[in-house]
Amino acid sequence: MDYRQLKLDKSKGKTAVDYEHVPEQRGEFKALLQPGDFLFRLPKNLDLAWAEPFEANVGDKGKFERIAVQFDPEHPLTVVGAPPALRAANPGVIGETVRVRVANAERNRARKGDPAAYVSDMYYLLFEGLGLDGKKPDENMEWIMALNAFAGKEFVAALTWSSFCSERNTRYIDDGQGGTTEDPDGTKGCGTRYYQSQLPRGEDGLFAERFTCGGKKQVDGGTVDCGASLRCFPNLERFRKASFAEGW
Numbered sequence: 158m159d160y161r162q163l164k165l166d167k168s169k170g171k172t173a174v175d176y177e178h179v180p181e182q183r184g185e186f187k188a189l190l191q192p193g194d195f196l197f198r199l200p201k202n203l204d205l206a207w208a209e210p211f212e213a214n215v216g217d218k219g220k221f222e223r224i225a226v227q228f229d230p231e232h233p234l235t236v237v238g239a240p241p242a243l244r245a246a247n248p249g250v251i252g253e254t255v256r257v258r259v260a261n262a263e264r265n266r267a268r269k270g271d272p273a274a275y276v277s278d279m280y281y282l283l284f285e286g287l288g289l290d291g292k293k294p295d296e297n298m299e300w301i302m303a304l305n306a307f308a309g310k311e312f313v314a315a316l317t318w319s320s321f322c323s324e325r326n327t328r329y330i331d332d333g334q335g336g337t338t339e340d341p342d343g344t345k346g347c348g349t350r351y352y353q354s355q356l357p358r359g360e361d362g363l364f365a366e367r368f369t370c371g372g373k374k375q376v377d378g379g380t381v382d383c384g385a386s387l388r389c390f391p392n393l394e395r396f397r398k399a400s401f402a403e404g405w
């Protein structure tokens with residue numbers, strides 16, 4: 158209706174917002190931090206930062222229950238240091254938080270041809286990044302207690318991005334309006350995985366958080382470009398001690 162015909166009761170219409178204390182919107186879009194080495198500080202308290210246990214396949218060893226710590230704005234993994242070039246490129250980077258998981262699910266780290274060697278990211282975080290020099294955890298609760306003991310401590314890691322074009326899920330495509338939408342035809346992705354070194358950069362030299370999949374899909378009579386719109390996800394790799402950041 159015409160706003161001039163609204164019957165407004167001025168005695169009941171007072172704004173209730175405390176303009177001095179407006180929190181960030183939940184679910185608000187926040188650009189991912191560009192990849193690179195950072196000095197990170199763990200949350201002051203890790204007790205509440207744990208995600209639901211999940212089932213993980215560990216190569217030929219079978220299925221295991223595994224756990225992960227989930228860093229988010231309420232349980233922040235905070236950037237407290239970055240190499241000079243990174244700070245120059247992004248002066249606001251110190252104090253940024255990253256949304257990332259670190260799990261104790263083992264993956265094979267052996268070189269091609271060598272016998273399998275299953276190690277988790279949480280192992281590298283604890284033993285390489287935080288310098289744990291004690292009993293090696295034998296089961297999930299011991300991993301949790303070991304990491305909880307390092308609340309507030311610092312380590313260096315590489316923030317990397319990766320992406321995956323799932324063959325199981327309906328692909329997302331460009332909606333022609335600067336966003337993306339689920340493919341109305343229900344076409345699925347092509348199965349291509351993208352690691353950091355394979356991710357495209359935009360014209361500004363920055364890695365693009367969303368990009369168009371360059372994979373191929375088999376169809377009747379040959380192959381076609383996949384063309385799905387993919388999102389990048391942040392990961393932590395190459396954990397090192399905080400002393401690595403001396404001189405940054």
Ligand SMILES: [Zn+2]
Binds near residue numbers: 322349371
């Ligand atoms: Zn694809």
